[in-house]
Amino acid sequence: MSTVGQRERATQDRVVKLFRKSLGYDYLGKLDHQDNRNIIDTALRSFLERQGYTKTVIDKALFELNKVAGDQVRSLYDLNQEVYTLLRYGVKVKPDVGENNVTVWLIDWKEPLNNDFAIAEEVAVKGKNNKRPDVAIYVNGIALGVLELKRSVVSVSEGIRQNIINQKPDYIRHFFTTMQLVMAGSDTEGYAMGPLRRLRNII
Known part of the structure; x- marks a missing residue:
């Protein structure tokens, strides 16, 4: 590994620590040898099972969330807003014909410590151009934050630009449909954060 690579690695190691x-x-490891999605169905399903939801209700809630998160037609901004609505106000599903709607809470807002928090490194994502965000933050299996890190001699604005590029259709736009916080940081300049493309305003 080059000296430059070692410096970036040291920065990332401190953040992960x-x-x-x-x-x-929880530490999900380096996910650099697979095609990762922004929703880990098994992790989200495990969380919802602990909340007491039935399999039928969980299946329907996951279907609704994945339908929005996987939409490649509407704008990223619109999809991200809709995902936020599902996260904040729950997913409304009907267990069976003739039954009342049930609200499935993907995040426990009343008891934050009941949620499952996890972090992963080098998260490989396939797209028209494959990319590998440095760090992704998951809550109950849903990727809600992404972080690009730069060594001390590189401006944090380079990390911001990388995040913006990654959101374009030719890259890994689909990975950002669930993101609520997009961050970039360096040893010397600290960090910058914002929701999706609004980071443009601070470059």
Whole structure:
């Protein structure tokens, strides 16, 4: 590994250590040898089962969430807003014909510590041009944050630009439909964060 690579690696190691040791996040490892999605169905299903939802209700809730998150027709901004609505206000599903709607809460807002927090590194995502975000943050299996890190001699604005490029259709736009926080950081300039393309305003 080059000296440059070692510096970036050291920065990333410190960030991962912060999430794991200080914040208690689970570590999903380096996901650099697979095609990762922004929703880990098994993790989300496990969380919802613990909340007492039936398999039928969980299946329908996951279908609704994946339908929105996987939409490649509407704008990224519109999809992200709709995902936010599902996260914040729950997914309304009908268990069976003639039954009343049930609200499936993808995040436990009343008891935050009941949620499953996790972090992963080098998250490989396939697109027209494959990309690999440095760090992704998951809550109950849903990728809600992404972080690009730069070594000290590189401006944090380069990390911001990388995030913006990754949101384009020719790259990994589909991975960002669930993102609620997009971040970039470096040793010398700290970090910048914002929702999706609004990071353009601080470059």
